[in-house]
Amino acid sequence: MTIALYPGSFDPGTNGHIDIAIRAAALFDKLFVAVYDTPSKQLLFNTKERVDLFEKAVAHIPNIKVIPYTGLTVDFARKVGAKVIVRGLRMSSDFEREFEMALMNKKVAPDIEVVCLMANLEFQFLSSSLLKEVGSLGGVISTLVPKHIEEALRKKFSSTRKQ
Ligand code: ADP
Numbered sequence: 001m002t003i004a005l006y007p008g009s010f011d012p013g014t015n016g017h018i019d020i021a022i023r024a025a026a027l028f029d030k031l032f033v034a035v036y037d038t039p040s041k042q043l044l045f046n047t048k049e050r051v052d053l054f055e056k057a058v059a060h061i062p063n064i065k066v067i068p069y070t071g072l073t074v075d076f077a078r079k080v081g082a083k084v085i086v087r088g089l090r091m092s093s094d095f096e097r098e099f100e101m102a103l104m105n106k107k108v109a110p111d112i113e114v115v116c117l118m119a120n121l122e123f124q125f126l127s128s129s130l131l132k133e134v135g136s137l138g139g140v141i142s143t144l145v146p147k148h149i150e151e152a153l154r155k156k157f158s159s160t161r162k163q
Helices: 015-027 047-057 073-079 095-108 128-136 147-162
Strands: 003-008 030-036 064-069 084-089 113-118
Touching (some): 015 047, 015 064, 015 084, 015 113, 030 047, 030 073, 047 064, 047 147, 073 084, 073 095, 084 095, 128 147
Parallel strands (some): 003 084, 030 064, 084 113
């Protein structure tokens, strides 16, 4: 049985992330979507919200489990028995960083392989940060995230506007 881990900030998960998770779940016996607790970026959603939002988006895929984690990704991969770390690669922005990270992971955990799936053409331009920027300014985001994530974003933006 091959277990894979798809780690990220997922603040929030987008259709691009969800597409990668569903495609990875078709390749491996079990996929853990691992939501990183304390990324070095400023977050809009807390960890529980990020987990719940992603969970709802992939609830129809039985071999995906969404869980929070903290600490080194490779340590967490070992903890859940994952031999593979999945990442998504967008054409322009991701290669260098992912390559660097994969080499570092290989150094500290030679037993774990990093598998990169190419982002769907439709979602190449899509990032959580751009999504939040467009959403906060009232732009149309309904083709970029599932309905429940769009609603969660709208709610967050209206409550931050009121503050
Ligand atoms: P991180 O903070 O670890 O980069 P993200 O939540 O931004 O976390 O992304 C998690 C993974 O998903 C990364 O491998 C990233 O390259 C990938 N990813 C981000 N956006 C997309 C997208 N639109 N399509 C496919 N993969 C994506």
